[in-house]
Amino acid sequence: MPIDDLTWRVEKLVDEYRWTGDTETILGAEASGDAVALWRAVRVVDLDTSSPSLDAQFTAASTALGRLHYWRYRESSGERRNAELARALLCLEAVSDDVHRVPAELNPLVGRFTDPDAQADTALTLLRASASGPDPALLDAGILLLTPAAAASPRRSPLRAARLSHLCLAHRLRHERDGSAADLAQAVSTGEEAVAIAAEHGTDAPASWSRLAFAYRCRYRLHADPADLRRVIDLFERVLALSGPRAALLSDLGTAYRLRHEHTGDPTHVERAVALSEQAAALPEGRADPSVLAGLGACLLCRYERSGARADLWRAAEISERVVAALPEDDPERATHLVAATSVLLRRHERSRALEDLNRAVELGEQALSALPEEDRRRADALGGLAAALHRRYLSAGSDTDLDRAVTLGGWALAAVPAGHPDRARASMDLAAVHLTRHARTGVLADVARAIELGEEVLASTAACPPKWLSTLGGAYQQRYPTTGAVSDLDRAIDLGERSLAATGEDDFALAGRRARLATAYWRRHGHSPGGPADGTTDRTDLDRAIDLGERAVAGTPDDHADLPGWLAGLAAARLARHRLGGAPEDLDAAVGLGERALAIVPEGHPGRSRLTADLCDAYLERVTGGGPSPDPERLRELAGTVSGTRTASPVDRVAAHHAVGALAQAAGQTGLAVTMLDAAVTLLPSVAPREAGWADQQHRIGEHFGLVGTGVAAHCAAGDPAGAVEIAELGRGVLLASQANTRVDLVELRNRSPRLADRFRWVCDRLNTPDFPADERRRWWADYDALLTDIRALPGLEDFLAVPRLADLRPAAAGGHAVLVNAGGDRGDAVVIRADGAPVTIELPGLRLAEVEAKVTALLTAVESGFSLAGVLLRRRVVAEVLGWLWDTVVAPVVETLRSRGGAPYRVWWLPTGLLGLLPLHAAGRPGEPGALDVVVSSFVPSLRSLRQARNRPPGGRRSDLTVALRHTPGLPELPGAAAEATVLGGAALVDGQATADRVLSALGRSTWAHFACHGIVDPASPAESGLRLHDRTLRLPEIGGLRLAEAELAYLSACSTANHGTRYADEVLHLASAFQLAGFRHVVATLWPLADEVAVKAARSFYGELPGTPVADEAAAVLNRVTLGLREEHPDRPDLWAPLIHSGP
The missing domain is CATH 3.40.50.1460 (Rossmann fold)
Incomplete structure (x- = not known):
């Protein structure tokens, strides 16, 4: 409703009341609704930019609304009376230059004839009411009256000091409510003046010291200036020395020392914080005070994070639960304590590994968030606390829903923190950590890119970046490395990691985790350093540094810490790498022992067991291929059962685990188990690609399992199962292409059955075929795609719609010729000939091994990329001729010999080479001057039979x-x-x-x-x-x-x-x-x-x-x-x- 209309309605209500004396006219629902609407309209007017006509509307509205609230004040009682007076004063102050607009009773409070003493008395009444009253006008009006009252007091007088001290409190409270920097500045300046006046008079002013201390504590939390915190401690210490121990004071001083420890890392500060908080909680008034108990819990948690003392953590968790239980649900501070309890329970889970701790943390985080309205400034902490709880629960239980929600809530938490606020850095790094976890799950590069962006912004804007954040950012660069292959990412990770270690005290409990993360970066860089896998020398500087850091990390971590298994696995990987470099049997034994210990620690069903099993099997396989003993069949079955039963692990970890167990079983001669596990790995392979992402992300995630298909094909061939070899190759090769092809199928039959489903399926497929759409939208469309697929397969006759085809469905593709699958495994090579009218036939290729293929491909690519100079031409001619001759002898000649038994040349062949074989010219194989493949085979290459x-x-x-x-x-x-x-x-x-x-x-x-x-x-x-x-x-x-x-x-x-x-x-x-x-x-x-x-x-x-x-x-x-x-x-x-x-x- 326009402001003029609202003003008219309010004036009419006041006139009617004054004529009839009916209080319902101004106190009823209609009047209250109009008052709220006009109040909102008036409060948004900016007089600095308004027009003359709007100024006139504002004056009329303020007058009418002020008079309405004045008469409501006269007719009210209790808390409502103070709130009505406050609103009347705020409205009439804007028009108080005109004495006729202000009721005579209020002239001492606003206008040209005010009485400072009356203003101060009324202000204190309103400020006291604001402590329990929800109406923000109480605090605003109190400041409005007390400001001129203080200014009118005699300079340097105790009366002025008292009023300034109350103003310090009021401005600080309004800053905490609204976040106004001007209010905080006023709180500090008025508080300092009050304290200074008291000092001039030689009088102690404990109340003023306390109020000023709280103002400085607010400013410290906003700007993290150590000088502000020193002032807080100085003021509280003076109060303590004068007034003696009081629970609230001791708790506040303990909190100040805790904050100081968080800034300096000095252990004496956290010990002082705990001692003060313990003393506060031991006093009679502190034993049941939720704020005092919560302060003690926070100090105990802080000391735990430095020392790792389990007793401190368990006691902090117990205290947090007591505080939450003691507060009624409508207590305005309950949400703050719920957030704190969420954090403590998360830390306890790191040691207890109890899922009930996580579930309770999520429950409390949900309660905190639901208790806070959108505009509450504490909502950022509640959002961040719940995001952290969901993040940790994902890590322990593997729910994608938890992870996605953690990213969303973490983003909202960051958005809720104003730019420049010190809490923004913490919110940024918390969000970065969740993005890194989601990248590990899905492989979407945008997640790790966002984490690095957030981390670099924090590093650039923080004068002394905490070591925890340096370590997190280093981990982000390390995590990006496998995708980019850029050694510069590892260099940056190591630089940040070393800076993090240098800034971490030797007695800091967090040191172990930072060492473990840095160890992994050194281990990865070893692959690119002299002595690494790509180098023929034996320099192992990076690897030795990785092992040293890993051993110290493990030694400094309690057996019950949730992260210990990961650090054990990291050390095992480094020891295994050093064994491969130097052949030391003690390194291999250590890798196996560390891997077994890591797996034994993690409980059944935990998603981390899959990756740990994969790592352990790599160490076992190294021992077997080196001539050592293989695990007995019972142990192999245990490992297989572990990975098959861990369904909450990420798809990438499940594939890796099945692959590793299958390869180990194959090496151990357990062909049946190998086939089962490798088939499971390949079946899972399509699920590792983040369908919501682009081709680049999908290819990387699938490519992490390079060699899986070849191993699976070799296992089937070893088992005498050529049909299974073809089917596993079809399922595991060209996954990305197959996924795309499934969105562009002929829908004629579906349209005949259900035009509605056909139209909807086509609509979704069209969007999935549009590149560069945001990941969130693509994720939603893929969910629609899966749901539609379920509905379509429920139709009679369409049960196999887009199902993975069997060999019988694919054989007709080879009509008029032969499709030839060629595969090179680690210890065998095979070709499988597929015809439209017969069973597939396996051809053993004894000269074809993966190592030889890798060597030929490397030589060929080097030669063909050498340019067209004379030296380049000579190299190309020699190497290509050698490769063609080798291909003829090793692959094509045995295949042609088999084809001769089925008819005369030329033979029509569709080559299906796996892995690196696809880079070799099978179609042109042959020795110089002799008939070769071109003479007897008309060749084509296809990604798959599909x-x-x-x-x-x-x-x-x-x-x-x-x-x-x-x-x-x-x-x-x-x-x-x-x-x-x-x-x-x-x-x-x-x-x-x-x-x-x-x-x-x-x-x-x-x-x-x-x-x-x-x-x-x-x-x-x-x-x-x-x-x-x-x-x-x-x-x-x-x-x-x-x-x-x-x-x-x-x-x-x-x-x-x-x-x-x-x-x-x-x-x-x-x-x-x-x-x-x-x-x-x-x-x-x-x-x-x-x-x-x-x-x-x-x-x-x-x-x-x-x-x-x-x-x-x-x-x-x-x-x-x-x-x-x-x-x-x-x-x-x-x-x-x-x-x-x-x-x-x-x-």
């Missing part, structure tokens, strides 16, 4: 619309002279050089069925998802290409650099440009394994298009590319590097 089936099921092109994208000139990259020639090879529409922007190319692809790219391809070995085509304005990345849905796409020819190179880090995900174009809808893709010489690229493209039929369908692409490659081989028999890289993908 992708081959999908390509076959797409309808062939019904029309032909050609597009060429050619860039001779690319900003910042070398010229491609042949691109101009390639631009004319295909014909049709062309985007050349500056025309070839990303947006134009994406738009043109939607209209085209054949596409030819002659440009630079960017391969990011560290993150293949970031690879792409380098266009005029930017790189067109894989997720953008794969996100397209091209219904009529037929052929893509990628004459760019290394368009079928997926790098070594995430080999089984088969992420490269060729697979992205297939995902987008192209049935056939021609790509290259390494950069092709410019003139050869032009000739190959001309020959390819010249031999293809001029129809919309490109089903002859594989055969034509085979003939083109044979022609290039004939022209360059001694240069296999010029003709071996061209490959085909598709049916």
Whole structure:
């Protein structure tokens, strides 16, 4: 309602009351509602910026409302009477220059004829009422009256000092209510003046000292200035010396010493704090005082955090529960004590490992939050306390809901703390810790990036950053390292960790945890230092430092501490690394012993058992492969039972644990158990990818389990189960591509059954195929996707909708030829031949081992990236020829020999190489001058049988619309002279050089069925998802290409650099440009394994298009590319590097 209308209504009520004398007119519900509405309207007017018309409205409204509250004051009694007077005074003070607007009774209080003594007396009455009354006007009006009363008192008089001292208290209380810096400044200045006047008169002023001490304590909490805290202690000590021991005073002084210890780390300060608090709680008035008891509990907790004394922690927890139980639910301070109790119970859980402590902490945190209104300044502490409780419960129980809510609440807690407030740094670091935990769970890089951002902001804004925060930030950099591979992250982690240790006292209980975290950073950096896994020397400086820190961390940690198992495991990893470096049997024995001890400590069902089991199995496996004893079958079954029964662990830990137990079982000759465990690991593998994140995060999380698929395939082959080998390879390879493909399926049958579900499923899939949406939205859409999938599978006939296909469903994809799965394990190599009309056949490849594959891939990649100088050409020619000969002897010749028994050449083969084998030119294998694979096999490469089936099921092109994208000139990259020639090879529409922007190319692809790219391809070995085509304005990345849905796409020819190179880090995900174009809808893709010489690229493209039929369908692409490659081989028999890289993908 407009302010004029409200003013009129209030004036009318007052007039009616004065005419009739009916008190209900001004005290009833209608009057109260109008009074509240007009009060709110008046209080938001800013007279400094208002217009003349608004000034007039404000004057009329203030007068009317002031008179209403005045008459309500006259007709009220008890607490309500004081509140009405306070509001009347606040309204009328604004118009008090006009004596006619102020009732005569109030002239001594506001206006031009005030009486300072009357003002002071009334102010003290209102201030006393504000202690129990909820109306903020009581405190505001008290300050309004007492300020001029103090100013009018004789200067340097005891009367002035008394009034200033009360003003100090009032301003401090209003600061605590509203957070006003001006009020806090006034509290300090008025308090100091009051104390100074008393000193001048030579009188003691304990009340004034106490009030000023509280003001300084507020300012210390706001700015963390040690001088303020020294002043607090000085003032309280003076009061204590004069007044003797009183419970509240002793408790307040104890709190001051506790805060001082938190700032200085001086143990004498915390001992003084505990002694004072114990004395306070022992006094009769302190034994039942919740504030006194809570102060003692806080001091005991502080001492525990320094000393680790279990008795202090248990007593602090017991006290916190007593305080909470003693306070009625409507006590305004109960929420504060609930937050404190939450914190204490969390710390006790670290020692007790009792889930009931965690559940109780969450319960109390929920109560605290629900007890505080949105505007309460304590809400930030309540939010942070509950976030911490949920975070810790996730760590112990593994609930994703707890973790996500902890992130949300932690963010709200940070937002609730004003900029510049010292509590903001703590809230930032608490939130950073939760983000790090969620990153460990999901692998979403944005979480660890946010943690680092928060930590660096705190470091930049904090003069003396506490060692705890330095250690947390160092841990964030350390956690980012596996994703980035940047040694600079480890260097930064070690620098921060060393600074943290230097700032931590030797007797500080937190020292062990900081040592353990730093030890892990040194252990990780060892992998990049001389003597590390990538180096041939034996420098082990970082590793020895890691072991020293780890041993000291373990030695300084009680057996019942919740973090001890993790620190034991970290030390075990470092000892295992040193054994691998130097072969010392005592290091291996220590690694096994530490791992066993860590696992034995953690209770059954705890999510941490999975990761600890994985680490222990790595140590066992090292012992077995080194010729030592293997665990007996019963122990292996125990380990298997542990990982199978720990369902609350994160998916990444569950996969790692099943993988480790399976590999150990395989090495121990327990093939059946190995197959079971490895199958379980691969089955879980799709769950480790954070579906709400982008391709980069997903590939990293899946790539952490590199080698799993190969190990699983080898186990099935060893067990004589080729069908199982194929199925496990299908499930574990190309997980990301399969997930994306499942969002773009044919919905004709579903639409016939349920148009509503089909429409909803399509809507959700369209959003999931849109890159770069926020993670929270994508998480919600994936939840919708899963729910819809459940509903769809409930329909008759659709029970297997998007279910993982079995081999019987996939075999038809190999119609007209053979699909060949090639796998290299640690101790065996195999090929599995799959036909549409028969059972799969295993071919043992005795010369194929993973170590040899790694060596060949390293040599090949080094050679093909050596450039086109004379030395580079000679290296490429030699190495490529050696690799092709080795592939023929080791893999392709045995496969061809098996195929000969099933018909004559040429054989149509779809290669399915696992792991690093996908980087090798199997299609071109052969010895120089002798018939090879090109002569007897028409080859294609496919990521999986599923992708081959999908390509076959797409309808062939019904029309032909050609597009060429050619860039001779690319900003910042070398010229491609042949691109101009390639631009004319295909014909049709062309985007050349500056025309070839990303947006134009994406738009043109939607209209085209054949596409030819002659440009630079960017391969990011560290993150293949970031690879792409380098266009005029930017790189067109894989997720953008794969996100397209091209219904009529037929052929893509990628004459760019290394368009079928997926790098070594995430080999089984088969992420490269060729697979992205297939995902987008192209049935056939021609790509290259390494950069092709410019003139050869032009000739190959001309020959390819010249031999293809001029129809919309490109089903002859594989055969034509085979003939083109044979022609290039004939022209360059001694240069296999010029003709071996061209490959085909598709049916």
